[in-house]
Amino acid sequence: xxxxxxxxxxxxxxxxxxxxxxxxxxxxxxxxxxxxxxxxxxxxxxxxxxxxxxxxxxxxxxxxxxxxxxxxxxxxxxxxxxxxxxxxxxxxxxxxxxxxxxxxxxxxxxxxxxxxxxxxxxxxxxxxxxxxxxxxxxxxxxxxxxxxxxxxxxxxxxxxxxxxxxxxxxxxxxxxxxxxxxxxxxxxxxxxxxxxxxxxxxxxxxxxxxxxxxxxxxxxxxxxxxxxxxxxxxxxxxxxxxxxxxxxxxxxxxxxxxxxxxxxxxxxxxxxxxxxxxxxxxxxxxxxxxxxxxxxxxxxxxxxxxxxxxxxxxxx
Ligand SMILES: Nc1nc2c(ncn2[C@@H]2O[C@H](COP(=O)(O)OP(=O)(O)OP(=O)(O)O)[C@@H](O)[C@H]2O)c(=O)[nH]1
Numbered sequence: 534x535x536x537x538x539x540x541x542x543x544x545x546x547x548x549x550x551x552x553x554x555x556x557x558x559x560x561x562x563x564x565x566x567x568x569x570x571x572x573x574x575x576x577x578x579x580x581x582x583x584x585x586x587x588x589x590x591x592x593x594x595x596x597x598x599x600x601x602x603x604x605x606x607x608x609x610x611x612x613x614x615x616x617x618x619x620x621x622x623x624x625x626x627x628x629x630x631x632x633x634x635x636x637x638x639x640x641x642x643x644x645x646x647x648x649x650x651x652x653x654x655x656x657x658x659x660x661x662x663x664x665x666x667x668x669x670x671x672x673x674x675x676x677x678x679x680x681x682x683x684x685x686x687x688x689x690x691x692x693x694x695x696x697x698x699x700x701x702x703x704x705x706x707x708x709x710x711x712x713x714x715x716x717x718x719x720x721x722x723x724x725x726x727x728x729x730x731x732x733x734x735x736x737x738x739x740x741x742x743x744x745x746x747x748x749x750x751x752x753x754x755x756x757x758x759x760x761x762x763x764x765x766x767x768x769x770x771x772x773x774x775x776x777x778x779x780x781x782x783x784x785x786x787x788x789x790x791x792x793x794x795x796x797x798x799x800x801x802x803x804x805x806x807x808x809x810x811x812x813x814x815x816x817x818x819x820x821x822x823x824x825x826x827x828x829x830x831x832x833x834x835x836x837x838x839x840x841x842x843x844x845x846x847x848x849x
Contacts, residue, residue: 552574556574556576557578560669561669562578562583563576564665564666565663565664566603566663566666570602570603573599574599575599579668583613583647585606585613591605592605607624613641614639615642628664631661634653636648636649636650636651645672646671647670647671650667651665651667652664652665686698690743690762691744693747693761693768694762696762696764699759699761699771703821706773716773716776716779716813717773717775718812718814719772719828720769720809720811720843721809721811721825721829722767722770722784722788722832723768723808723832724746724791724806725805725806725807725808727742727766734801735798737798738796741796742796743762746768746794746805747768750768758771759771769825770783770787775813777846780813781845784809784843787809788842791807806840807841808836809835809843810830811845811846813846827847828846830847
């Protein structure tokens, strides 16, 4: 072998080893497929992310599927997916149109989520060579995102919906009530003389009262009702499908329940009461805020009437 040829061959071997090493070092499963649907290269991680044992793949490949059709691994991967039909359709679209890139998430039947990225490969002469696919297991990131989403919607003390989430949900409920011509009411609830509870029993006892109150209310609501903490000791219950009378009755039930509740905190047995104001959506209401404004006025009337009672919005 001439010195030149030796140098070229050595360089080629080096390049090949380097590409293989990069493939194996990748955190992503990598698959390169040529324009005829044959596998050009892949790494071991590809089968790990899909949880496909190499023995499940037909042929005498010894773990290296280069030169094999991608059909068998594709079928096994589809078997792992929640939505194999959509995956296949999208994959076909990408093969049909090399100009398309893809970045999507794939849900697996085992509960994990993979991120897929795909791009066409072009030669120096602008010839289409095939496609490269990257698959990354993003399950831990998705779990963190899911937890953050829950936290962003919940009041940290009581676990009920927070103000922001209440407005998101009520927007959808107002739209639904208008579309189907159904009733929508709400009750504003405010614990009475809550400052005195804090002053007498301590702030953490006050916290316990708020938590107990929310837990008790939750047991009395329908699944479609939404309890939210607007702030401090002020709460709102959104009541889809409830007319003014139904909403009033429910608010009274919540009030009566609170009146009987006893919260035990150390040696203390704490009793508390709640005032409520009720209002219902009308065709004139532009949004839930105006309904809340009337319910707030009714709540103020309940406080003025001596507390521990429920008031309807004023007739108009
Ligand atoms: N323990 C506890 N107290 C809170 C929390 N948020 C607000 N508060 C207290 O709730 C009390 C509300 O007091 P006020 O607005 O005067 O109302 P109130 O004493 O309930 O009187 P009325 O509403 O008029 O019956 C204040 O003392 C706040 O410090 C909380 O998360 N935990």
